[in-house]
Amino acid sequence: MTHADFRALHLRGMSRDFGLLNALKGVDLTVERGEFIALLGPSGCGKSTALNCLAGLLPLTAGSIWLDDKRIDRLGPEDRGFGMVFQNYALFPHMNVRRNIGFGLRMQRRVKAEIDAKVEEAIRLVRLGAQAEKLPGQISGGQQQRVAIARAIVVEPPLVLMDEPLSNLDAKLRLEMRAEIRRIHNLLGCATIYVTHDQDEALSLADRIVVLRDGQVRQIGTPEVLYARPAHADVAEFMGYRNVLPARAMRDGGIVRVSVGQATFAGTLVDDVNDGPALAAIRPEDLTPRDGGPLAANVRTAEYRGRDFYGVAVTADGTELFFRAEHRVATGETLHLGADASRVLVYAA
Amino acid sequence: MSDRVPLSVRLSQRGLDGVTLLALPALLFVIALFVYPFLYGLVLSFKPKVGGLFANYVTFFSDPFLYSTIGKTLWLAVPVTLLNVALSVPVALRVRLMRRQRLLTTILVIPITLGTVLVAEGMLNYLGPRGWLNRFLLEFGLSSSPVRLIHNYWGVFLSLVITGFPFTFLLTLSYVTGIDPSLEQAGAMLGARARQRFNEILLPLLVPGLIVTFCLSFVQAFSVFPSAVLLGAPAGDTRVISVAAYTAAFEDYDYSMASAIAMIMAFVQVAIVVALLGAQKLVYRGPAGGGKG
Numbered sequence: 001m002t003h004a005d006f007r008a009l010h011l012r013g014m015s016r017d018f019g020l021l022n023a024l025k026g027v028d029l030t031v032e033r034g035e036f037i038a039l040l041g042p043s044g045c046g047k048s049t050a051l052n053c054l055a056g057l058l059p060l061t062a063g064s065i066w067l068d069d070k071r072i073d074r075l076g077p078e079d080r081g082f083g084m085v086f087q088n089y090a091l092f093p094h095m096n097v098r099r100n101i102g103f104g105l106r107m108q109r110r111v112k113a114e115i116d117a118k119v120e121e122a123i124r125l126v127r128l129g130a131q132a133e134k135l136p137g138q139i140s141g142g143q144q145q146r147v148a149i150a151r152a153i154v155v156e157p158p159l160v161l162m163d164e165p166l167s168n169l170d171a172k173l174r175l176e177m178r179a180e181i182r183r184i185h186n187l188l189g190c191a192t193i194y195v196t197h198d199q200d201e202a203l204s205l206a207d208r209i210v211v212l213r214d215g216q217v218r219q220i221g222t223p224e225v226l227y228a229r230p231a232h233a234d235v236a237e238f239m240g241y242r243n244v245l246p247a248r249a250m251r252d253g254g255i256v257r258v259s260v261g262q263a264t265f266a267g268t269l270v271d272d273v274n275d276g277p278a279l280a281a282i283r284p285e286d287l288t289p290r291d292g293g294p295l296a297a298n299v300r301t302a303e304y305r306g307r308d309f310y311g312v313a314v315t316a317d318g319t320e321l322f323f324r325a326e327h328r329v330a331t332g333e334t335l336h337l338g339a340d341a342s343r344v345l346v347y348a349a
Numbered sequence: 350m351s352d353r354v355p356l357s358v359r360l361s362q363r364g365l366d367g368v369t370l371l372a373l374p375a376l377l378f379v380i381a382l383f384v385y386p387f388l389y390g391l392v393l394s395f396k397p398k399v400g401g402l403f404a405n406y407v408t409f410f411s412d413p414f415l416y417s418t419i420g421k422t423l424w425l426a427v428p429v430t431l432l433n434v435a436l437s438v439p440v441a442l443r444v445r446l447m448r449r450q451r452l453l454t455t456i457l458v459i460p461i462t463l464g465t466v467l468v469a470e471g472m473l474n475y476l477g478p479r480g481w482l483n484r485f486l487l488e489f490g491l492s493s494s495p496v497r498l499i500h501n502y503w504g505v506f507l508s509l510v511i512t513g514f515p516f517t518f519l520l521t522l523s524y525v526t527g528i529d530p531s532l533e534q535a536g537a538m539l540g541a542r543a544r545q546r547f548n549e550i551l552l553p554l555l556v557p558g559l560i561v562t563f564c565l566s567f568v569q570a571f572s573v574f575p576s577a578v579l580l581g582a583p584a585g586d587t588r589v590i591s592v593a594a595y596t597a598a599f600e601d602y603d604y605s606m607a608s609a610i611a612m613i614m615a616f617v618q619v620a621i622v623v624a625l626l627g628a629q630k631l632v633y634r635g636p637a638g639g640g641k642g
Contacts (some may be wrong), residue, residue: 004427057534077537090535092635094553103549104539137635 006068006158009034009191013063014073014208016049023049026063029135033157034189036182038206042238047195051161052194056080060091065160078107083160083190085154087167089123089144090137097147098123098132122154125184142173149181153188162194166201178204193317198238203227231269233279233347241281241345242322249278249346256346263294267344277349284310284322286343289329293336298323301308302329313337353526373441387615396607415593415610422589425502425577426570429509432642433625434563436514438555442547444523461515468511469579473499476507504580505587509570517566524558525551528637554637560629564622571618590614 009031016024023033024046031037052058054065056077065073072080083104091100101122105115123132126146131139134276137335145165152160162294165181166174182205185192196202201207204224210225211218219231230236237244247258251273258267267280285308287295295315302311302325309325311336360366397404409415440457443451459469475481475500486492498504528551536546574591581587592608598607 053431055534055538057537073470077534078540078542081540084535084538086531088529090531090533092532092535092550093635093637103536103541106537107540107542135635151535180406236639285354 006033006191008068009159009232011054011063012066014060014065015055015062016046016058017061019320021217024053027212027215027217029210029217029220031191033120033130036185036192036194036205036207038194038196038202038209040202040209040238041107041212043197045212047197047212047335049215051163051195051214052121053252054122055082055084055161062125066314069173074224079155079199081155082154082270083157085152085160085162085165087165089136089148089165089168091144091151092302093136095137096135097128100136100147101150101154108155112346119153122150125153125187126150126180130149141169142177145169145177146180146294147266149184153184157190157322159190160190160341162192165175166194166196174201181205185284205235211238229345230281231270233281234282236345236347240282240283243280243282243287245282245319245321246349247278247279247280247346248276250275256345258346260295261319263296264346265294265338265344268340269348270341270345272347279347279349281345281347282339282343285324287321287323287337288339289323289325289335290338291336294337295321295337297323297333297335297337299329299331299333301331304328350462355368370571375568377385382461382636390443390608390611393605394612397605397609398603401573405606406613408606409609409613414588418588418590418593419613421587422571422573422591422614423617425505425573425587429497429506429513429570430563430567433510433514433517433566434521434559437518437562438525438559441522442527450642454519456516458515460511464497465508465575466514468508471505471568472511472580476504499580501582502586505573505576508576508580512576513566513570516569517562519541520562520565521555521559523549524555524562528554532637556632557629557634558627562627564591567621568618 005290011027012026013026015022015026027050028047029037041047041052049058053060053073056072056075056079060073063073064071070170093105098119102115104261105118110118122131126149128143128146128150131143131147136144141149142349148165150269162181166177166199172289175275178201181194185205186306194202194205206223209221209226210220211230213234219226219235221231226235226239230239230241233244245260247260249267250259251269256267256269256273256329257264257277260280297313297315297319300312300320302309307326309327309329310324311323311329313321313323315321321337323335325335357366370632394405395402397408400407447453468477470527473480478495478497479482482498483492483495486496498507531545532550532554536550541549572591573589574595577587577589577592581589583592589613594607594610597603597610
């Protein structure tokens with residue numbers, strides 16, 4: 001399948017108010033052809049609003065959307081020609097799998113032979129040959145998901161929008177469908193915007209991740225950059241830096257030393273921090289017991305996760321620390337925790 | 350015998366337990382007020398004043414003044430119900446999207462609470478030969494003679510629309526709001542225009558509900574009595590079947606004949622409802638949601 005030609009989709013100051021509530025405040029973004037973008041953020045951050053605005057299901061209150069040099073934000077959803085995979089799949093319950101997938105092509109009044117051929121190809125692509133004549137109510141959630149994807153891509157849209165498509169599936173199926181979505185994207189290469197609140201999904205699927213918070217873009221970057229170097233403390237917290245500790249920063253040549261309570265250790269500057277109050281962000285997996293570890297803390301809970309133990313320890317001043325240990329630790333035991341300087345990110349407070 | 354599941358447990362697994370007893374008053378009520386009168390009427394209809402077992406039925410179907418009432422009633426009830434159902438769909442589709450749904454629903458439902466007689470009185474005042482409408486038409490030269498809208502077919506028709514529509518509308522609204530809005534959105538995303546979304550997605554999902562709505566509204570319209578007498582021509586065009594039954598019972602004092610007419614009336618209604626519900630089996634009747642139920 002070849003997908004409708006375009007070079008880039010531009011969002012310029014895309015905004016949406018609901019009365020006094022600004023759900024989306026001036027989002028700027030450029031999506032290149034064939035790119036897989038994840039819109040990541042906590043619930044209520046505006047990511048679904050953004051997707052609905054792109055789809056044309058919600059009008060913008062300010063800003064514009066451009067497909068190359070064609071302005072599309074005033075067009076209705078039926079005139080944009082984007083594909084969409086809904087969170088609840090939104091399959092037509094009275095049509096069998098084949099008719100569901102062929103719906104878009106029928107609306108375009110393609111000739112029957114062409115529709116049949118394309119639907120057949122799409123059914124093969126999502127591996128639903130045996131289910132083609134069944135109604136949506138007669139197939140499993142994972143299969144419904146495949147139908148929803150096939151229905152969205154069979155019309156060869158320039159852009160596919162996905163609204164938390166895996167959130168209704170169980171953990172095993174979610175991993176399976178994640179790989180499936182990536183496989184189909186690699187095969188077809190259609191630009192995709194994928195909304196999720198699950199950082200693992202975003203990291204594993206996307207070429208670039210857009211982190212939204214309170215209706216604003218907080219950071220845009222590759223999964224590697226977002227994982228290793230979140231630009232803000234709140235993004236870090238969302239990306240799995242569960243320890244965000246109030247600290248005092250002291251610059252010392254090229255490095256920075258941070259004090260948390262009584263402990264002082266080296267860190268890496270992310271923001272341009274002056275000496276004084278700061279935030280130190282550390283992933284639980286990087287905070288481990290070690291000789292001379294500066295943070296002394298009592299183990300409160302620890303659970304075995306296969307290779308390692310993950311747990312919560314409390315310092316003398318009551319700060320909770322999420323840590324990793326390679327050996328079994330006992331509740332009440334005092335650990336000396338520390339992290340490598342490169343794994344301690346220091347942000348302005 | 351100790352390893353046998355006790356009877357009470359086996360019964361409760363089939364949905365029969367102490368709580369089931371709560372259905373008893375309702376059951377007694379139905380028997381006393383519906384089943385017994387029905388059976389009594391059925392038996393009574395076979396005991397005519399004169400003649401054999403089926404004399405009443407023979408009389409009914411050989412007297413055009415009597416058997417024509419079936420056609421006259423259908424000629425009122427079917428078009429009125431079709432019109433009400435057809436009108437209720439677009440209104441319900443619009444109301445579904447409204448914020449002040451409750452206000453509009455209240456306004457539309459008021460005719461139900463007024464009752465047929467009050468509506469009839471209003472229509473007599475507004476639409477009669479000396480009513481506001483005709484005075485307006487004559488005054489402004491829009492009509493040379495008064496337009497006859499009461500004491501004929503159209504009077505009954507209008508009153509059935511006014512009193513029947515809210516009921517039909519409320520039923521339709523509940524079916525319309527039962528359709529997941531994301532289905533229409535999915536249709537739009539796939540390029541379907543409003544008309545196509547209606548024809549391809551909404552209507553097929555609505556049809557089973559519309560059939561039930563039609564049946565319930567039809568039964569109401571079929572048993573029309575007050576407006577046929579007050580607003581119609583009860584000796585002519587709108588001599589509906591309930592008028593015939595009333596005449597037999599309270600003017601001829603022939604309860605046996607009246608029962609026979611009531612039985613025929615019930616049979617016609619049941620026949621039509623059964624036929625429609627049978628047709629319902631031919632269309633999709635599953636859930637109207639888009640995702641995993």
